[in-house]
């Protein structure tokens with residue numbers, strides 16, 4: 001692998017090796033820029049992944065100090081784990097399952113489509129959806145998404161069979177096993193899935209798309225890219241003219257280093273990205289980089305979510321096969337007649353016994369709990385993924401009390417449900433219950449959110465610097481060579497799972513950076 | 523996690539009280555004492571990591587033993603009632619969470635409850651029934667070749683279904 005000197009001032013530094021950072025880095029390296037990637041987590045070979053929920057959770061997850069506050073159930077159920085993020089090369093994609101719906105056009109214009117909603121900071125995205133369309137297609141190709149451009153659909157596993165039949169019987173029409181970013185057949189040098197049911201444990205088989213098995217090795221092959229794992233960025237530095245000129249990071253031995261940079265892109269996900277920008281406060285940016293307008297860290301979104309479980313007279317064996325290869329899109333529309341703005345997807349979810357017992361009723365115990373545990377082989381489940389409304393008070397801040405292993409203030413994540421979120425979740429719970437009953441469920445029950453896998457909005461995109469943190473290219477307002485390249489930039493969250501959109505935005509941003517560089521601006 | 527018995531980290535009396543409470547927290551008549559004993563031993567090892575936790579566990583177990591007489595001989599109802607009365611307390615929270623965590627991570631429990639665990643070495647389920655569900659028809663897997671309604675109500679059939687009886691309130695459970 002290529003090596004760059006710390007005082008090489010002409011490199012692009014990318015912080016974070018998840019889908020956002022890795023897609024950008026590969027784009028830049030292929031265009032001939034020199035790229036140094038700082039990743040806080042370790043490199044883990046796919047063959048070292050462990051098909052055990054507990055061991056893999058400890059191996060792959062971000063387990064640094066965090067705190068959840070607010071009215072969301074996570075503050076009660078999992079107060080130290082508001083989000084489930086990855087902490088290794090490849091980022092949270094090591095944990096992800098792979099559903100990749102696109103945004104709908106009106107979801108880029110929610111303020112115009114939904115109107116004013118009290119308490120919500122709705123805004124239209126400052127970009128034209130049509131401009132993103134080719135980047136969506138390119139992202140689907142990069143991930144090898146099923147159901148697209150002739151790639152075959154995922155076959156139906158047992159969970160999907162229950163879910164899709166239920167959907168059909170309640171009158172839904174738009175159900176399918178994808179689009180899903182795991183190979184059905186060999187693609188891009190990686191094999192087809194063997195349906196082993198361990199997506200969120202990294203996927204030993206490499207059928208699931210992650211940057212670890214795709215963008216990162218491709219970037220290394222350009223010879224224009226250096227990956228530095230176990231390198232935790234702690235501060236972005238600015239020069240006298242107010243341009244980013246380097247990133248300070250702690251290496252694996254805890255030694256503080258500084259990589260000089262021609263430009264910096266931050267892709268640490270929507271909790272760590274605002275934390276790094278807040279920690280980088282400096283003269284002229286006393287409240288953090290990009291925070292002149294006081295939007296940094298605010299408008300945090302995580303999708304309106306919850307799980308419904310159904311138990312049937314006959315066996316399901318939910319642990320068999322791809323963990324989330326099923327989606328119903330009928331309710332993803334915006335239809336205020338249902339009593340809320342925005343829409344939601346219903347998605348299959350399967351869990352092994354350890355996860356099932358952790359999440360199916362957090363804190364539960366007693367004979368009624370164990371009766372449901374004994375029904376595990378006869379259980380199917382569906383996860384709700386709906387648009388939650390941005391609210392300025394839902395925010396990531398630096399803790400006054402908690403510190404992480406590096407001695408830095410830990411993030412606190414505050415989230416209060418908006419009445420719209422509550423109404424949507426209520427509706428969604430009822431619809432899944434109806435689906436499961438329609439195919440004979442003897443028992444159905446509702447469970448609250450799991451720690452958030454989708455984290456969005458904390459460096460929101462706005463045309464006017466007064467309204468957000470980054471411009472339509474993801475460039476931090478007020479720091480012309482500093483970019484944000486992850487879901488933090490989402491102005492609003494849409495119903496769709498976010499990763500395809502994160503990648504599309506990164507690819508588009510990469511093209512803009514390359515153009516600006518050619519013009520001599522970066 | 524392992525079938526080997528970890529070294530006991532609490533006195534026998536505490537361990538037997540915790541065993542009696544564990545069996546009441548997660549009562550599975552078909553699961554023998556072995557997995558519960560292992561979960562208790564792992565809990566004790568977790569508690570041993572901090573003097574505060576050790577003291578919490580020792581004091582809570584002593585209180586339970588005092589209230590229940592011989593906890594091992596106390597009825598399931600009596601143990602359950604004691605647990606319910608102490609649900610908001612730190613001892614309960616720690617013991618419940620640790621027992622749930624360790625009990626359902628035990629290989630013997632997996633086997634008894636029908637969770638096979640890792641499948642990679644067996645070739646996953648690709649040729650071992652990932653798609654076997656004889657009690658329902660084969661559903662379509664492709665997306666529908668028909669535009670999705672993105673704004674406004676669904677077509678007639680689904681809309682009438684969507685208006686079907688509303689569900690119980692959040693958190694409630696419904697038995698069909």
Ligand SMILES: Cc1cc2nc3c(=O)[nH]c(=O)nc-3n(C[C@H](O)[C@H](O)[C@H](O)COP(=O)(O)OP(=O)(O)OC[C@H]3O[C@@H](n4cnc5c(N)ncnc54)[C@H](O)[C@@H]3O)c2cc1C
Nearest residue numbers: 016018019020040091092097098099233268453486497499
């Ligand atoms: C169980 C689960 C299932 C999911 N399923 C889906 C799905 O089906 N569809 C979908 O679209 N999305 C899904 N997601 C979400 C998806 O994983 C994320 O949207 C995606 O990974 C975000 O990419 P990212 O690059 O923005 O951030 P991440 O993937 O989180 O990557 C950020 C990286 O930055 C690193 N980092 C953070 N701070 C620093 C620092 N200071 N210095 C150096 N490095 C740093 C982190 O270690 C991490 O590797 C799922 C998530 C989970 C947890």
